[in-house]
Amino acid sequence: MATAVTKFRCGTCGEVLGLPGETASKVVRCGKCHAVLEVPEQARVNQRRRKAQAAVGDADEVGFQLRNRRGDDEDMDLTPMVDVTFLLLIFFMITASFSLQKALEIPTPDPPNEGAAQTLTIDDLEDTSVIVRIEADGKIYVDDELLPNQDALIDRLNTIMRDDRKTDMVIEAANEVPLRTVVFVYDAGNEIDMQRIRLASPPEEG
Structure with missing residues (x-):
């Protein structure tokens, strides 16, 4: 000046x-x-x-110059912040774990036979089906033979399918058996391609 x-x-x-x-x-x-x-x-x-x-x-x-400087600071570039937000969103979407819920398919009766009695016993099915019995204490019997552990189930089922030509399976579980044990046996039958898997009611006590 x-x-x-x-x-x-x-x-x-x-x-x-x-x-x-x-x-x-x-x-x-x-x-x-x-x-x-x-x-x-x-x-x-x-x-x-x-x-x-x-x-x-x-x-x-x-004073005029200071006001201009404040105006420059207020005009921020938000592009980097938006980029970081999208990267975090993609990261959490990729790393999120999704739980797969399993369900048992229970076939419904054929419509023409809905009114007819179709009760079958274990004795009626034991000639053509593998009978898997699950006791309340968690022990598993395959055709009345006790398995040493659950891992031996698939090998035992494969042996019966090969030797006895049984392609169906009947699961008879006690009322106290956890559902996860029944699902385990059911999955084992599906894994070796059993043609039909039935769920039988446990025998009445007394």
């Missing part, structure tokens, strides 16, 4: 003299006649007024 200059005339030679804004002395030397002159009171008053106005102008300019 330009420095304010207060002008007055030399009383000796009439030369116009300028009083720069930073000059605070009450006397100046004339550049033409070299006379030492006292600065008029009015000139000093005008100089102080101009200096104060110049200071106010500088303060306004600084």
Whole structure:
């Protein structure tokens, strides 16, 4: 910003003299006649007024620049934040685990025979079906033979299918048997391609 200059005339030679804004002395030397002159009171008053106005102008300019700087900060680029949000969303979608619910398919009776009695006993089916009995304590019997553990079930079923030509399976489980054990036996029959798997009611006590 330009420095304010207060002008007055030399009383000796009439030369116009300028009083720069930073000059605070009450006397100046004339550049033409070299006379030492006292600065008029009015000139000093005008100089102080101009200096104060110049200071106010500088303060306004600084304030305007600060407001512009705040405006630049408020105009943020949200693109990186949006990118990070989508990456997190994709990550959680990929790593989420989905549980597969198992269900047992229970065939419904044929419509023409709905009213007819179709009760079959274990004795009626034992010639063509593998009878798998599950006791309340979790023990599994395949055709009245106790399995040493559940892992031996598939091998035992395969042996019976090969040797005895039985392609159906009947599951007879006690009322206290957990459902997961019944599902395990049912899945084993499906795994070796049993043609038909039936669920039999446990014998009534007494």
